Amino acid sequence: MNQTSLLLSVLFGSIGAGYALYGKRQDHIVCLVCGLLLGAVSFLLDGPWTTVAAGLALMAVPFFVRL
Known part of the structure; x- marks a missing residue:
């Protein structure tokens, strides 16, 4: 790990x-x-670019998915 x-x-x-604390409380x-x-x-992804892409995508999901 670098x-x-x-x-x-x-x-x-x-x-x-x-996000997890907010989701649990609300x-x-x-x-x-x-x-x-x-x-x-x-821990699941290898490489910084894939980690950043997946992280940004997961951060954007709650703004577009309203349940």
Whole structure:
């Protein structure tokens, strides 16, 4: 794991924690799932560009999907 991967995992993990806390408190399942996936995206994907693309896509999902 290099410095870029570590920085991206900390960044998306902290954003994911915020999404997950918001989703749990507000009973918003989309935010909760996206938050959990943001926490795991850096461990599941290889390469910084795919991690950034998946992270940005997961961050945008709650704004477009309203359940």
